[in-house]
Amino acid sequence: MTPREQVFSTIRRSLGVNGLEAPRAAIVAERLARRAPGVLPARAQGKSAAQRVELFIAMAEASAATLSVVAGPHDVPAAVADYLRGHNLAPTVRRGDDPRLSGLPWAKTALGVSTGRSFGDDESAVSAAFGGVAETGTLVLASGPDNPTTLNFLPDNHIVVLDAADVAATYEDVWTRLRARYGDGLMPRAVNWITGPSRSADIEQILLMGAHGPRRLHIVLIDPAARSAEADGTAAAAPAGSTPSPVEVRSTLNVDADTPEGGDERPDERKPDKPPSDTPAKTPQEEDDDDKLDEELDDSFPASDPPASTQP
Structure with a gap:
């Protein structure tokens, strides 16, 4: 006897039946045949x-x-x-x-x-x-x-x-x-x-x-x-979802809020030249000190692992 048969045998014994009663089988078959549908959403009803x-x-x-x-x-x-x-x-x-x-x-x-x-x-x-x-x-x-x-x-x-x-x-x-x-x-x-x-x-x-x-x-x-x-001739320009939107490529270099999309300022809207900076240039010794500091920071905070291939 399989485990499945043992389970059903125990259930039948507790109910006092043997599973071969025709009236009980007919009741179950009728109930399954008359299964009523649930509530159907109206969103898709009545559509061609x-x-x-x-x-x-x-x-x-x-x-x-x-x-x-x-x-x-x-x-x-x-x-x-x-x-x-x-x-x-x-x-x-x-x-x-x-x-x-x-x-x-x-x-x-x-x-x-x-x-x-x-x-x-x-x-x-x-x-x-x-x-x-x-x-x-x-x-x-x-x-x-x-x-x-x-x-x-x-x-x-x-x-x-x-x-x-x-x-x-x-x-x-x-x-x-x-x-x-x-x-x-x-x-x-x-x-x-x-x-x-x-x-x-x-x-x-x-x-x-x-x-x-x-x-x-x-x-x-x-x-x-x-x-x-x-x-x-009744089809739309493209079936829904079948054609991706055209890719629009623009330059992201030197973007300015007052600059048109073409990238060049309008001749009559050119801004005046900015005054030269008053910050003095760094000496070679100062530049070497900055480079050493950057190296020390890199050693203290190593780059994180690259993202896993499963990430979006």
Whole structure:
């Protein structure tokens, strides 16, 4: 007898039953079948599929996640490569054997792709999401041999592929889909609900990214409607989250409050020359004394250790 059987046997003995009573089993089955839904937030109720995707994007970005919107699965590898390149990350990823990922044209990119669970030495990982929740911008990932849970937490950068058709309105909608997909008694060992990258402000209310998992979360959203909207001319200038803001480079040298952004003072606003300083120049002996004092201070207060690689 296994420990589990021993526990149930003790419970049945204390209740005076043997577990084979048909009326008791029928009552339990009926109660589970009639499980009532909880209170559903109004934020995502009554929205069309396109509106749910729009809300999901807005909520995911509000949670510090980034997004790329592609028209089809064949565009996913290029989007992953662009993300890694844009963040100056190594062009290597680890993924699971999920058919939604293994069938993609990874060979058309310069990415080094490995498969299987992570042991903590992978910088970036790619996972396939079971679904998304529009009301909070949450990703839902079901564990299994094709989607190891270690890929969700150990790498520093987590890239998740999500189909727009799998974006549901609420958590309850996703749970219903999970039960219908796997069946009662056959649920995945773990179902991870991920909203934004890992973070914590437990210590002195200082926000630390990557405290318990990836410091970056990037979502590649497969939305065929994006291509249709572009073809119809109804698409926005750029899909939400897919295009970073242009980098503006300015000189920070000799910045003056009265100097325009171009760096040169206006001809009619040039300030008068400053009077020469009355401070006498230091003698060679004084300069040597100052250098010795600086060396003594350096020896007394050594430089601190460089910040750890896990710090933001």
